[in-house]
Amino acid sequence: MRIGILGYGTVGSGLVDLIDNNKGKREIEICSILIRDIEKYKGKKHFEKITTNIDDIFEQDIDILVELIGGLNPSLDYIKRALNNKIHVVTANKDLLAEYGDELINIANDNEVSIKFEASVAGGIPVLKPLIESLEGNNVDSINAILNGTTNFILSKMYDENLSYNEALKQAQDLGFAEANPDADVLGYDAARKLSILSTLAYDNRVYWKDVYLEGITDIDEKDIEYAKKLNCKIKLIGQSKYRNEKVSAFVRPVLVGNESILSKVDNEFNAVILNGDSVGELSFIGKGAGKLATGSAVYSDIIDILDNRLSCVDSFTRDIIKVNQVIDSKCSALLRFTDYKKDEILSIINECINKYDILNESDELAILVDADSEYEINNSICVIKDKGYCDQINKLLKIG
Numbered sequence: 001m002r003i004g005i006l007g008y009g010t011v012g013s014g015l016v017d018l019i020d021n022n023k024g025k026r027e028i029e030i031c032s033i034l035i036r037d038i039e040k041y042k043g044k045k046h047f048e049k050i051t052t053n054i055d056d057i058f059e060q061d062i063d064i065l066v067e068l069i070g071g072l073n074p075s076l077d078y079i080k081r082a083l084n085n086k087i088h089v090v091t092a093n094k095d096l097l098a099e100y101g102d103e104l105i106n107i108a109n110d111n112e113v114s115i116k117f118e119a120s121v122a123g124g125i126p127v128l129k130p131l132i133e134s135l136e137g138n139n140v141d142s143i144n145a146i147l148n149g150t151t152n153f154i155l156s157k158m159y160d161e162n163l164s165y166n167e168a169l170k171q172a173q174d175l176g177f178a179e180a181n182p183d184a185d186v187l188g189y190d191a192a193r194k195l196s197i198l199s200t201l202a203y204d205n206r207v208y209w210k211d212v213y214l215e216g217i218t219d220i221d222e223k224d225i226e227y228a229k230k231l232n233c234k235i236k237l238i239g240q241s242k243y244r245n246e247k248v249s250a251f252v253r254p255v256l257v258g259n260e261s262i263l264s265k266v267d268n269e270f271n272a273v274i275l276n277g278d279s280v281g282e283l284s285f286i287g288k289g290a291g292k293l294a295t296g297s298a299v300y301s302d303i304i305d306i307l308d309n310r311l312s313c314v315d316s317f318t319r320d321i322i323k324v325n326q327v328i329d330s331k332c333s334a335l336l337r338f339t340d341y342k343k344d345e346i347l348s349i350i351n352e353c354i355n356k357y358d359i360l361n362e363s364d365e366l367a368i369l370v371d372a373d374s375e376y377e378i379n380n381s382i383c384v385i386k387d388k389g390y391c392d393q394i395n396k397l398l399k400i401g
């Protein structure tokens with residue numbers, strides 16, 4: 001099996017190591033590796049196969065193109081070129097799948113080749129293949145997941161070491177867990193794209209990532225952590241989707257997670273995906289969500305599947321985009337924080353709309369844990385309080401089991 005690799009960074013070098021370490025088991029020939037700056041790679045393995053010209057890759061008569069450069073451009077053009085030339089594709093690019101998955105799957109089908117993308121979600125955790133193949137006989141109705149290692153690391157440090165958000169972010173950047181510009185991670189875009197891929201495959205309907213309710217972790221502060229500890233919870237950036245009565249609801253947001261939950265025990269750079277199927281019940285997948293060998297392992301497994309002619313149907317991406325409900329329409333709880341507040345007036349409104357509430361703090365700010373029939377009641381209360389000017393600022397943090 002002859003392959004061309006686009007990108008020789010962290011994941012690319014991990015893949016090359018895995019191929020070299022398994023030479024006795026599998027016949028995989030690295031024909032060419034595309035990079036941007038050839039000077040950076042002098043002395044690296046397979047330097048003689050490195051090129052800065054994409055045409056060199058396609059002139060090698062390859063069977064598989066492995067795309068590991070990320071982003072939308074020029075990755076999209078390179079992948080489409082490969083598929084149209086009847087070359088299989090393996091990619092770790094969740095941005096491409098979330099945005100152009102329908103187009104790429106159609107091109108692959110038209111040319112009778114496959115595009116595989118296990119590494120696009122949750123790094124080294126093998127979750128997409130079980131979802132596509134092993135659980136085909138199940139109706140999956142919910143996904144709860146921690147899908148971004150950067151934000152999970154930051155929130156873990158804020159909780160365990162009482163760091164501020166900025167201090168935890170800097171530590172993540174110093175250790176290589178966060179980019180210099182961390183927006184894609186901390187604002188939730190990365191997790192939303194991954195949740196859309198999981199949900200599309202799970203529900204056999206195309207869930208577009210921009211339709212997912214999205215809220216990042218940049219506003220989480222020391223007070224939120226203090227309340228979380230008081231409530232026997234941790235704060236996690238959770239991706240959740242549900243499929244009920246042919247309707248999808250989905251969000252990516254920081255939430256209070258009870259300490260009895262599996263998700264509360266997943267810390268630092270680790271990821272977790274919890275699926276619920278009507279036959280198998282609840283299944284949990286936990287492991288490293290990123291890293292040289294972890295993600296390289298997922299890419300390698302896709303190559304082996306193609307080598308062994310194990311090709312899966314992923315036509316879910318070609319379905320019509322399904323409408324996504326961004327508000328929880330079932331019983332839920334939330335922590336509400338009010339600054340510069342009028343206590344009696346706020347409590348009067350909450351009494352009218354909310355089933356039950358507990359006051360956690362009323363000194364420097366008013367903090368209330370509310371239980372409601374749905375998020376709509378909570379949001380309605382907040383709107384009335386804002387409209388009447390009963391506080392300066394309101395923060396809401398959902399609580400899940």
